[in-house]
Amino acid sequence: MEFALSEEQLMMQDSVTRYLADRATLDTVRGLIAAGPVHDAGLWSGLAGLGICGLLVPQEYGGAGMTLLDAMLVQEVLGRHVVPVSFIPTSVLAPLALLAAGTAEQKQKWLPAIAEGRMQVAVGLSEACGARDGAGVTVAGAKLSGRALFVLGAADAAITLLCSSEGDVYAVEQGAAGLERTSLRSIDDTQCLGELNLHDVTAELLPAGEEDVIPRLLDAGRVMLAADILGAAQKMLELAVAYSLERKQFNRLIGSFQAVKHLCAEMAAELEPCRSLVWYAAHAYDAVPEESRLMACHAKAHLAEVGRFVARSSTEVHGGMGFTDLLGLHYWFKRIGCNRQLLGGPERVREEAARVQGWI
Amino acid sequence: MEFALSEEQLMMQDSVTRYLADRATLDTVRGLIAAGPVHDAGLWSGLAGLGICGLLVPQEYGGAGMTLLDAMLVQEVLGRHVVPVSFIPTSVLAPLALLAAGTAEQKQKWLPAIAEGRMQVAVGLSEACGARDGAGVTVAGAKLSGRALFVLGAADAAITLLCSSEGDVYAVEQGAAGLERTSLRSIDDTQCLGELNLHDVTAELLPAGEEDVIPRLLDAGRVMLAADILGAAQKMLELAVAYSLERKQFNRLIGSFQAVKHLCAEMAAELEPCRSLVWYAAHAYDAVPEESRLMACHAKAHLAEVGRFVARSSTEVHGGMGFTDLLGLHYWFKRIGCNRQLLGGPERVREEAARVQGWI
Amino acid sequence: MDLAYSPPYQQFRQEVQDFLEKHRQLWPPRSSLGKPSAAMKNWQALLIEQGYTARTIPAEYGGYGGEPDILKSRIIAEEFTRAGAPGGLAGQGVSMLVPTLLEMGSEEQKKHWIPRTLSGEVLWCQGYSEPGAGSDLASLQTRATEDGEDFIINGQKIWTSTAHEADMIFCLVRTEPDAPRHQGISYLLFSMDTPGIEVRPLQTMTGLAEFNEVFFTDVRVPMHSIVGERGQGWQVANATLKHERGMLGDPDIAATRLNAIVQLMQEETVDGTRLMENPLLRDRLLQLQSRVLAMQFNGLRLLTAQIQGADPGIARLIVKLQGCELNHQLAALAIDALGELGILYQDSPRLRNKGAWQRSYMFDLGLIIGGGTAQIQKNIISEIGLGMPREPKPAAASGGAR
């Protein structure tokens, strides 16, 4: 019985942290996204050098063959540093989709490239958790038509995985005839979102999929987004405490005012159990599959709520400075706000949790 | 343009307050309800002496012919003093029902007795806002059968007004054959609730009712319950502030701690706009009927929420003493908690507000 | 209780409506707070002439010179809002400096500055807050030292909106460094063209630069630029700070936003179903509607108290705290209702409402913090509204000891 991270996991998290500490400072990030949403290839190749990009890719395809728990720990660090890389679609959702539904040939074609960090994959799952503006992708004669919104991942992704309205997963190559991609720009320029319009686009089915390929991908994606919020919110709490121990008003450190102390205490009290919830959800994904869906829903929904509370409260503790661009606190604020809505807002996700439990 | 109470209204509220200040102290109330839920006849006749019982009864029937706004102001004071009298069913719902749907004869028979404080009327509206345990009253051959739960008013009410499942209002006399009354006991012994079981009970239809008699009664009842919460919650806030200015811990008045100050400030900030909302809802009942339903729903729902917050927070400010029976703070706490559920909890009532606005 | 307006007021309302209708072609485009356009200046002159702005300011200072009439002011505001017509100039010069001068200025200052400010000829910015002096404004450090007939000013201000366009600044500076902190401050008026002033735009989390930082390096200002006496600046500023706080938290703004969300939820769909059909979103909407209505009626109560010259007490003190929070919550609901569409921003395709919901969500958080943080508001409510004690002064000056 041990509910804790292993030595190896702590070392891996630490190595990513150390890599990012120098290379993904706030000033660096600020510069990278100055012109709009970005997946930064430089940081990506650095992460590839650490073996991070192929974390979930089996060793036979050149990856590390690790679990979602490990990937989650990486994502927590990426969130903590608001790093502009598309780890979730390329290194988590794409390998999981290929492993669950891809042919041997498809795996051979794409997994090694992913593991080496040579290829980006975008993933469109938004319509599986609530289609807006009439979006949706249909299949006719093995060709895809329609529209996919809020596709996760870099603009230059070599392939995009899309879910059809029948629940199958297709791979579409960049530059395919009839495919048009537009960038969507969110509050958070550290994450890339795209809109795909498709007119009879040639696509490759991932054929081995069982019924729940897409739900499983959603589970994984939601755990990862929860982990990202966890990292970002933890950082915002730490920044708030640190600021309150520097800033004086009325001849006192503001951190000595009960109102400020209690706000920080409430953030900590809300956030700390979230860590265990996200750990468990990630652990359950591989180790307790029958609980996976429920735990992923709870992790995503609860982190969305707690993340919003922490983002707002930390900003309040920072006073006017928190509202300016000077300290850059808003990069975390926006990342948390963006994650809240991706792959289903909290109410929607909780409703799924009710269904999973047979309550309705 | 004047959104304020008139001199007359202030004087009336003041006269009720002065009457109750001596006669409905906490110790008196505590004694009155020691053995269970009570409508106190002594206090009632005192209120009758002030002309309160017939406030809504037209002058031709011996009453004061005033508006719901006036009745609401009385209820606020009754809530403030947690007075164990059944003002809402007897002096508000019954006259309104008779005026809206009663025959001349019915009015003549009952309204003067109500105005003089000689008669109690119980009113059952619970099934119109959500039937529990399969309750409901049906009519066959002009006789009533079924069950009405959470009937408001004294156990010895001379008549009970019930709503049938068709939406009509009937009067049933105490002691009618086939009628059986059981007391229900809630957390709040200052309010009387009963269960009526009916087997072919002779009843008198209030025949002139238009379609919305029952909705109008619900509006009035909800505004009154909101006013009761307003009075009780205002008192709880005042008690909290007063206690915080007496009690010392760590060599300081607890009212000088920011945590306590801010909790009191939040109570005040939540409660103060409620006063205007309840005023407006009561005013609209008579003066702006097209807004009456919406405002009654909002007043009831919002006061239920704010009341719960204030009841809990005031108890917290009182620390352990708030939890004991010694200070008796819980009498207000329970009255607020009871009112929250009567005639529809907040979610239910808000849903009605959505329908009123044609949103669904 | 009577919410109807008496016939003379009904007639006045009609006059305002007629005026707006008749002069629709003169409405200037909605202005930001910066330099007014020529069309705006003309409109302002017309409004003053009608008494629809600067209503109670004496004619000798360029105002309309009417008697105070709170109901007429309210009617004007209501009708301008209803028609969507641009109101009079509303920058910090008009809303803060002019009342200050009327109360505390010399006759010469009133005659000189008020007409020019009302007409839009002179644009002002406000120099109060400093990086180290926010909630605790009285700790401000910008120093003015005497040099002959002049003050020499050094220091920094922040949160200075329109500083890059303003002609003039009204500014708090510390002139008596050895006096107790509330008694060492003076209130100065000087030109933004004075050498030694540098304005840097201050970008906020919204991505816009709604404010500026202003740096003073040996800025030379004549000593007669002072309003009130030396060392009286704190009292002079406080006379108008209350005006600023009064402007925040207007429930009518919340009501307008609520209506916009109702429309949004009626029109937008997810999986083909109207958002309004979602019981969870609908219940949140209704909870906020309760609050908006309560604050609107609270506003009616304040208006009545104002007419009657009564002290509305707590009903007044809570407006900023509750109103700003309400606006923030409304924006949050709109974002949640829109889901992934709700996170779009800037120039994105599929952006709704030009990104206003996200911008409000952030800017309203700024308002919760600014103009007296929520924490300061709660101090005020508990101390002034509920009579609770101030925090005791710490025994040692530092709060850092464990």
Next chain:
Amino acid sequence: MDLAYSPPYQQFRQEVQDFLEKHRQLWPPRSSLGKPSAAMKNWQALLIEQGYTARTIPAEYGGYGGEPDILKSRIIAEEFTRAGAPGGLAGQGVSMLVPTLLEMGSEEQKKHWIPRTLSGEVLWCQGYSEPGAGSDLASLQTRATEDGEDFIINGQKIWTSTAHEADMIFCLVRTEPDAPRHQGISYLLFSMDTPGIEVRPLQTMTGLAEFNEVFFTDVRVPMHSIVGERGQGWQVANATLKHERGMLGDPDIAATRLNAIVQLMQEETVDGTRLMENPLLRDRLLQLQSRVLAMQFNGLRLLTAQIQGADPGIARLIVKLQGCELNHQLAALAIDALGELGILYQDSPRLRNKGAWQRSYMFDLGLIIGGGTAQIQKNIISEIGLGMPREPKPAAASGGAR
């Protein structure tokens, strides 16, 4: 991360299950915290013999004398809960006095009191809080003055559960009135039969008298009744107060309640529709489920840290605050779901669950307040967990000045 138990532990679990099954006929009726029945005493003796209670207490003091093994303790607790079997004695004597004596008592005190306490022969109550000393326990005023070989005690205690049945009290009294307040307190053990002690039941908002007030008038107690040294009572008490706080906020209790609400919402109807069909109630239930799960997994983390001898930091400090609030919110949901049925209480017809939801709603609020109020908990989290400064001491002793 490995949530499985190794084979020896699986075997141990099986042993516990077998034991419980085999001795089912010996299970005493669930006891309150008062005087144990003969059946309960026998059961307690059997549990000690098996090492299922008093597991790590040395055999010479009447315990089982086992090595500490957190997992085995956890397994015992889990299996007793799962089977619905009564655990060992859990009054304040066993849970607070015994650990205190083990840590701070004299050999004679240990030998005398621990066996009698464990066996159920002696029932204890706790005399810590006073009407004027709640959050600020160190300000307690109950005075013990020297008189020959004895102390003479005068004063009052409150929140003393089981005082009316207890044989003995462990009690904090002020023995050195002139010492600094934390250094003038002593920890005494004495009989509740001592003349001059009056116990009055303390009724709470639930309508029950879960606690008592205890009044001391010239109560004469031998000086050798002290645990530790004179003036050391604060340290002696603190050694065990942490045990008390650890008991509050158990997430498994919350999980049990959550399940009860799920069942309630599946079974109860309004207008013939299951409550579970109501999206608003369901969403509240799910929000609370998120929190219950998070706290349960937080508990797993604490357990692991305990096994590893690591400091779990904030994860430990938040348990009381979050756990008690969660229980209160769960009760609130159950009440709201039941609507008008939810307000029934006492002996009312149609009462659900014997009124437990309302009783919890109130009692849990008491727990939020008691054992360190929510405000004190937040002080602890911010100061110990986050390293934020204590409040500065006020310059003047009174907080009442404006």
